[in-house]
Amino acid sequence: MRPVLVLAAWRPELAPLLAALRRLRAAEGAEGKDAPPPVSCRAVGVGAVEAAVGAARAIVATRPRAVILVGTAGVYPAAGVGSIAVGTAAVARTLRLVSTAVLRGEGYLPPPLPIHARTDRALLRALARAGAVAADVACPAAVTRARALGRRIARDTGAQIETLEAFAVGRAAQAAGAPFAAVLGVSNRVGPDAHTEWRAHRRAAEAAACAVVLAWLRAPSRR
DSSP, rough: OOEEEEEOOOOOOGHHHHHEEEEHHHOOOHTOOOOOOOOOOOOOOHHHHHHHHHHHHHHHHHHHEEEEEEEEEEEOOOOOSSSOTTTOOEEEEEEEEEOHHHTTTOOOOOOOSSSEEEEOHHHHHHHHHOOOEEEEEEEOOOOOOOHHHHHHHHHOOOOEEEOOSSSHHHHHHHHOOOEEEEEEEEEEEEEEEEEHHHHHHHHHHHHHHHHHHHHHHHHHHOO
C-alpha cells in the first residue's frame, strides 16, 4: 500500500506524531487490531526553497497517495477576519505566495509565476472533521515581525495565518499529482514578539497539528 507522506520543515515538528504512531502500532499490534495505514515522516528543510527541494525528493522516493505538511504558523492581527487563537490547529484552505516588495509597490511578480494554490478538498474536509479549523494561509519569504506589515498582508490577501513552507510543498505535491493538505499549529501572533511567543508555544502547537493528523489517520475511512 502506498504511504501517506507527512512532511515538516524540521524534525521536531514531527516528534509528537512519531511518538503517537509508535505507541499506537505497539498497542494495536499486541491486541491484534488493524494498524493505521503506512505513514512516512520526513523533514524537508526550513524556508520555501529548501522545502520545495526536500518535498520533491521525498515524493519521488515514496510515491505517496497523499502529502500532509505539519508545522507551526503565526496568526495575523485581525483585519476584518476572525482571529485564530494560539494553540489552535488550522488546516489550510488556500495558499498564497506573498512578496512584501509587491505589497509596497516596489516590485512585481511576472505573470507566469504561480502565486495561488488550493489544497485538496477531500483532505480539507476530513482534517477539519478531525479537529482543525479551516484557514487561508499566506507564505512570505521571511517571518513577518512588523505588526503593520502583518495587517497589510492580512488585508491584501485575506489570509488569517502565515507560514514559510506550505506553498512550496503544495506546489511540489501538485506537480507530482499527489493530493495535498497542510495542518498548522498556531504558535504565535505575527509581530515583534513572534519569535519569543513561538519558543514558548511551539511544542503545544506542534502537538495540536500532529493530533489532528493522527485522528485523521485513525478514522475508519482511512483503514
